[in-house]
Amino acid sequence: MNPADFDFVTSELKRRSGIVIGKDKLYLLDSRLSPLARKEGLASIEELISVVRTRRDERLMAQIVDAMTTNETFFFRDKTPFDHLEKVVFPELSKARPGQRIRILCAACSTGQEPYSIAMMLDQNPKLVGGAQVEIVAADISDRVLEKAKAGLYSQFEVQRGLPIRYLMSYFTQQGDLWKLSDSIKSKVSFRKMNLLEPMNALGSFDVVLCRNVLIYFDLQTKRDILNRLSKQMNDKSYLLLGAAETVVGVCDAFAASKDNRGLYEKGGDGRRSGIRAA
Ligand SMILES: C[S@@+](CC[C@H](N)C(=O)[O-])C[C@H]1O[C@@H](n2cnc3c(N)ncnc32)[C@H](O)[C@@H]1O
Missing domain, CATH: 3.40.50.150 (Vaccinia Virus protein VP39)
Incomplete structure (x- = not known):
């Protein structure tokens, strides 16, 4: 992912959800956004981000935020x-x-x-x-x-x-x-x-x-x-x-x-x- 795309996604994510993703977590963007790109019929994360940026696609942006949340949980967690x-x-x-x-x-x-x-x-x-x-x-x-x-x-x-x-x-x-x-x-x-x-x-x-x-x-x-x-x-x-x-x-x-x-x-x-x- 190029630096401009990384900055775009991480700053939108922080503004919309508060979630901070540092440069050391670049792999998280890859692993979480690739399935979304595929689901949307897009060839790559770069294309996904390009669609969001050029079309100002709010629906897709909301899905990016959703995909970037960490949802780990379990019953009676930590007791x-x-x-x-x-x-x-x-x-x-x-x-x-x-x-x-x-x-x-x-x-x-x-x-x-x-x-x-x-x-x-x-x-x-x-x-x-x-x-x-x-x-x-x-x-x-x-x-x-x-x-x-x-x-x-x-x-x-x-x-x-x-x-x-x-x-x-x-x-x-x-x-x-x-x-x-x-x-x-x-x-x-x-x-x-x-x-x-x-x-x-x-x-x-x-x-x-x-x-x-x-x-x-x-x-x-x-x-x-x-x-x-x-x-x-x-x-x-x-x-x-x-x-x-x-x-x-x-x-x-x-x-x-x-x-x-x-x-x-x-x-x-x-x-x-x-x-x-x-x-
Ligand atoms: C790791 S889970 C924690 C679940 C549960 N509280 C537990 O401890 O097992 C974190 C959850 O926070 C949610 N989350 C992240 N940012 C949020 C925000 N700005 N507002 C509300 N929920 C948020 C995520 O969608 C995710 O489901």
Whole structure:
């Protein structure tokens, strides 16, 4: 790929999604855009980019952005955040606001394994939230992953990654080569398209926000802006969960890091470490 095409794609990608691709990741453009060029009946990535540039083809540009997103995810990914939900977040929220509805946002939900993991966990143990109603909103910038998430159809490989066998038996049925999630769990999650760079006010306010394994793709200013805007969508007593390689420390002081629970943050506290503990 010539330098002008590289600069064009990476600057459009950053402007539209926040994702930063350095020169050392040139191979990512090749591996992700070649299939798109082929699908569009174009001879090469160069031709794909030329079509986008000369025709100002917004549909194709949106597909380039979609193709450049990294959608790696799996059920109960990293386990620890789900332990935090079970042992700290849900007990604390139930204590602070007994019986009140709990709203959860999975920002950057990819193909749905994260929100569905929470829905299955709560279905197994409704006492975790003291019987309160729970609403799970899951969002992503990519139409492609949202389609798959809504379908709730997963491959053998996908259900073997992180999903306890008893959950597979309780909530999935085999459909050809795939596993279909039950309608009752699917109905507990509502999916919507959302770009983290854009206003989030329409989503309302949340008690729990998971924003995991997406901030790593952004530069510092973008992370700060997203975390600040997310904090404005969060209720006074509310919790943020980030991915294992992400932190608010030195980025945004709207949250306090939990002393004992890595990756868990409480809204408020001027960035000081919070004393929230496991129940
Ligand atoms: C690696 S996945 C993380 C999925 C899940 N949260 C997890 O931890 O398993 C990152 C997701 O972020 C989404 N994403 C990237 N940029 C985004 C943006 N600006 N707004 C919303 N979602 C974005 C991608 O489409 C992708 O599905």
